[in-house]
Amino acid sequence: DSGVTQTPKHLITATGQRVTLRCSPRSGDLSVYWYQQSLDQGLQFLIQYYNGEERAKGNILERFSAQQFPDLHSELNLSSLELGDSALYFCASSVGGDGPYEQYFGPGTRLTVT
Amino acid sequence: GQQLNQSPQSMFIQEGEDVSMNCTSSSIFNTWLWYKQDPGEGPVLLIALYKAGELTSNGRLTAQFGITRKDSFLNISASIPSDVGIYFCAGLPSQGGSEKLVFGKGTKLTVNP
Numbered sequence: 566d567s568g569v570t571q572t573p574k575h576l577i578t579a580t581g582q583r584v585t586l587r588c589s590p591r592s593g594d595l596s597v598y599w600y601q602q603s604l605d606q607g608l609q610f611l612i613q614y615y616n617g618e619e620r621a622k623g624n625i626l627e628r629f630s631a632q633q634f635p636d637l638h639s640e641l642n643l644s645s646l647e648l649g650d651s652a653l654y655f656c657a658s659s660v661g662g663d664g665p666y667e668q669y670f671g672p673g674t675r676l677t678v679t
Numbered sequence: 680g681q682q683l684n685q686s687p688q689s690m691f692i693q694e695g696e697d698v699s700m701n702c703t704s705s706s707i708f709n710t711w712l713w714y715k716q717d718p719g720e721g722p723v724l725l726i727a728l729y730k731a732g733e734l735t736s737n738g739r740l741t742a743q744f745g746i747t748r749k750d751s752f753l754n755i756s757a758s759i760p761s762d763v764g765i766y767f768c769a770g771l772p773s774q775g776g777s778e779k780l781v782f783g784k785g786t787k788l789t790v791n792p
Contacts, residue, residue, distance in 0.1 A: 567721065567723070567724075569721075596778060598779075607767070607782055607783070607784045607785055608722070608767070608782045610779060610780075610782075613778065613779060615778075620778070621778070621779045623779070653719070655721050655722070657721075659778065661778060664710075664778075665710075665727070665729075666710050666712075666771050666778055666780070667712060667724055667727045668712070668724070668769075668780060669724060670714075670721035670722045670723070670724075671721050672720060672721045673719070673720070673721050675719070
């Protein structure tokens with residue numbers, strides 16, 4: 566158990582809909598990262614938050630947004646969903662700041678768009 | 680750019696054999712991490728490396744931070760069926776000042792009992 570929790574575990578929704586994925590980092594970690602992993606693909610970095618502020622942005626679509634709350638949990642919002650958005654979405658956390666930079670991953674949310 | 684070339688892409692081995700995989704880049708990295716991912720699960724951190732030349736073991740796993748800081752190696756000795764999975768390397772670039780890891784595309788390991 567990495568200490569990172571993600572809900573829900575599975576999500577099935579229709580095209581055009583909007584969903585919210587939730588992540589709670591390990592105790593003491595200030596940085597949260599979101600990744601997308603499509604079938605048999607590598608990990609695509611979406612976005613990072615550090616202590617409530619956006620820190621780095623990857624290949625995140627404009628239809629996607631995220632935020633980190635004062636209690637450090639984070640939410641990833643996916644809107645106007647398309648079939649191609651079906652994937653595993655992982656959250657990871659790290660201490661942040663000056664390191665160490667080891668990221669610990671949650672169990673993921675499997676999103677299926679039909 | 681800051682890309683990681685991970686090889687081999689896949690490996691099919693017999694139980695008991697040793698395994699080697701590596702990651703290389705044209706850029707310098709400050710940190711190397713190795714993860715294992717089981718199907719449908721989140722990647723699990725295996726080993727973290729912070730110094731050039733560092734050699735670190737975790738049970739049957741041994742990883743090294745290359746002297747040039749542009750590569751890293753992971754070895755698994757005496758493989759067992761539960762070693763099956765996808766192994767990812769990840770590096771923290773020395774340039775950029777961010778905490779964003781660069782990931783390799785993974786090595787898929789199959790162990791035949």
